Amino acid sequence: MAEAARRSRLGGYLRAIGAVIWKDLAAELRSRELLGAMLVFALLVVLIFNFALELDVRTRATVTSGVLWVTFTFAGTLGLNRSMAVEKDRGCLDGLLLAPVDRSAIFFGKAAANLIFLLIVVALVVPLYSLLYNTNLMVPGLLGVIVLGCLGYIVVGTLLASMAVQARTRDILLPILLFPVVLPVLVAAIKATNGYLLGLEMADIQPWLNLLIVYDVVFTAVSFMLFDFVVEE
Amino acid sequence: MDATPRGLKILTWITFGLFALASYAVLVYAPREAVMGDVQRVFYFHVAAGWVGALAFLVAVIAGVVYLVTKNRTWDTVGLSSIEIGVVFTFINIVTGSVWARPIWNTWWTWDPRLVTATVMELVYIAYLMLRQGIDDPDRRARFGAVYAIIGFLSVPLTFLSIRIFRTIHPVVIGSTDPGAEGSFDMTAKMLQAFMFSLITFTFIYVTLLWHRIQLQHQADRVGQEKARLLAD
Numbered sequence: 497m498a499e500a501a502r503r504s505r506l507g508g509y510l511r512a513i514g515a516v517i518w519k520d521l522a523a524e525l526r527s528r529e530l531l532g533a534m535l536v537f538a539l540l541v542v543l544i545f546n547f548a549l550e551l552d553v554r555t556r557a558t559v560t561s562g563v564l565w566v567t568f569t570f571a572g573t574l575g576l577n578r579s580m581a582v583e584k585d586r587g588c589l590d591g592l593l594l595a596p597v598d599r600s601a602i603f604f605g606k607a608a609a610n611l612i613f614l615l616i617v618v619a620l621v622v623p624l625y626s627l628l629y630n631t632n633l634m635v636p637g638l639l640g641v642i643v644l645g646c647l648g649y650i651v652v653g654t655l656l657a658s659m660a661v662q663a664r665t666r667d668i669l670l671p672i673l674l675f676p677v678v679l680p681v682l683v684a685a686i687k688a689t690n691g692y693l694l695g696l697e698m699a700d701i702q703p704w705l706n707l708l709i710v711y712d713v714v715f716t717a718v719s720f721m722l723f724d725f726v727v728e729e
Numbered sequence: 730m731d732a733t734p735r736g737l738k739i740l741t742w743i744t745f746g747l748f749a750l751a752s753y754a755v756l757v758y759a760p761r762e763a764v765m766g767d768v769q770r771v772f773y774f775h776v777a778a779g780w781v782g783a784l785a786f787l788v789a790v791i792a793g794v795v796y797l798v799t800k801n802r803t804w805d806t807v808g809l810s811s812i813e814i815g816v817v818f819t820f821i822n823i824v825t826g827s828v829w830a831r832p833i834w835n836t837w838w839t840w841d842p843r844l845v846t847a848t849v850m851e852l853v854y855i856a857y858l859m860l861r862q863g864i865d866d867p868d869r870r871a872r873f874g875a876v877y878a879i880i881g882f883l884s885v886p887l888t889f890l891s892i893r894i895f896r897t898i899h900p901v902v903i904g905s906t907d908p909g910a911e912g913s914f915d916m917t918a919k920m921l922q923a924f925m926f927s928l929i930t931f932t933f934i935y936v937t938l939l940w941h942r943i944q945l946q947h948q949a950d951r952v953g954q955e956k957a958r959l960l961a962d
Contacts, residue, residue: 652880659873663863672859676852677880680887683895703894711887718883722876725797 512597516605520579521612530578534617538571542625556629561689564633565645565682567621569675572614572649576657577670579610584661593727603723607654614646631693637701638692644708645685648715649678655719658726684708737940744930744937751923751930759923771829773924777931779822779847784935785815786854790882793875802950803943805871808878809861810942812854814935819851842892849888853881 524530545563549555583589583606592602622642626633653674660670688704755773762769792808795801826844827837838844857877864870916924 655880656877659860659876662869662873663860664865665859665863669860669863672856673877676849676856677884679849680884680891683888683891687895707887707891707894714883714887715880718880722797722879725872725876728872 509598509601512595512601513605513608516592516602517609517612520606520609523582524613530575531613531616533578534571534575534613535620537574538567538617538621539624541567541570542621542628551629556631557694558690560625560629560631560633560693561686564622564625564689565686568614568618568642568646569649569678569682571617572610572646572653573671573674575613575617576610576650576653576674577660577667579606579613580654580657580661581666589727599724599727600720602727603654603658603719606658607651607719610654611646611650614650615643618642618646633693635692638689641685641688641692641705641708644705644712645681645688648681648708648712651712651716651719652678652681655723655726658723680707681711684711733944737937737944740933740937740940744933747930747933751927754923754926759920760917762920765833768829768832771825773927774931775822775825775829776924777927778818778825780928781931781935782815782819782822782847782850784932785811785818785939786850786878786882786885788939789815789878793878796871796875802867802871805874806943806946807939808874810939810946812857812878813942814938816851816854816858818931818935819847819854823847823851840892842889842895845892846885846889850881850885853885857881 542563545551545559545566549559549563551559551563583592593599595602622633622639625631653670656673656677657670660666660673663669684704684707688701688708691701691704751773755770759770759773761767789808789811792804792811796804796808823844826847830839831837857874860877861870861874864873
């Protein structure tokens with residue numbers, strides 16, 4: 497009996513997360529505001545790097561991972577800001593908070609939707625980069641690193657974006673709040689990506705993967721605990 | 730409006746006295762270091778300022794947690810005051826370190842784990858102050874401040890770890906910049922006494938400043954209340 501109740505509660509929790517994700521995806525499907533902007537922005541960043549760094553064959557080997565992660569980071573900030581600003585401006589956040597579900601479900605729903613958007617951008621930029629610069633980025637381990645890195649970035653980013661949109665200076669605030677805090681994720685992700693690209697031994701890449709996993713676990717747990725305080729009125 | 734509490738007045742004078750003694754200990758009492766010469770004297774206040782910075786941020790994160798649990802505004806004031814002091818002392822720490830590094834390491838700056846961590850920590854808490862500045866509602870400001878203080882504090886050790894792994898895999902090319910290797914020295918008994926005395930003095934300075942700052946905040950709050958009441962009449 498208790499077991500069944502527990503299972504139905506978990507089912508309800510997951511359904512609430514799913515509903516928030518679905519809402520974001522449906523809204524994006526109709527407005528097409530967010531993904532288009534993130535994608536074009538990402539391509540522009542790559543373009544600028546192309547000329548800033550002269551991405552010829554020799555430099556490319558060492559800077560590719562850095563270029564990719566700066567691109568993902570900047571495009572991600574754009575997406576995070578927008579995704580939360582929409583909720584705030586149209587009063588959707590208040591509506592969401594009125595829903596009789598655990599508030600962490602709303603947080604995980606928003607974070608998952610943001611992660612999906614960022615991963616869609618990644619899924620388009622990575623093959624395109626491979627094509628343009630004739631570098632094979634389709635290494636399974638590397639794609640795993642990208643998912644781990646994006647996860648840590650998005651979890652903290654979603655929490656901080658939900659604070660930043662409630663401030664007066666919101667558009668400029670998010671990167672200032674987010675970048676110093678996600679530095680470990682970026683360092684680890686860049687070095688692990690580089691390791692896979694240069695074909696280093698697994699023993700050299702392992703410490704970075706460990707750091708990424710530790711960061712993801714710690715900050716998912718902390719964001720889960722702190723989100724209530726961010727939205728409580 | 731009551732004046733400065735008696736205890737604080739006494740503490741302030743004690744701190745002044747201690748600082749004068751500490752300056753004497755550092756400049757005169759401690760012997761001249763044989764290899765590095767007088768520039769080594771920077772070390773005493775440098776480490777003491779770094780210690781106060783770390784202590785201030787630790788106090789701020791504890792105050793943040795207590796605030797989120799109790800919702801008592803005094804804890805928010807403690808957190809804010811502590812971070813303001815921490816930002817100043819971390820800055821002193823970085824600048825004095827740089828002054829010492831120029832003759833000893835032959836460079837103002839290197840990307841050593843400790844230097845990077847101190848800088849990122851400084852940026853995190855500057856972001857904290859900017860976040861607070863952008864929010865008008867006092868309750869929300871306090872809540873967001875506490876949340877960000879917790880997140881920032883958790884990310885600092887991971888930053889240190891990430892830069893340390895970074896360095897063990899890729900040794901720095903231009904000279905070894907490990908403080909253990911370049912510019913290390915054995916403290917004589919008098920040096921150790923001057924060092925310990927500086928640490929104690931700076932801890933006193935921290936407590937005195939914190940108390941003054943909290944006092945100031947209480948008075949500012951009271952002025953705000955009076956103003957609101959006058960406007961309401």
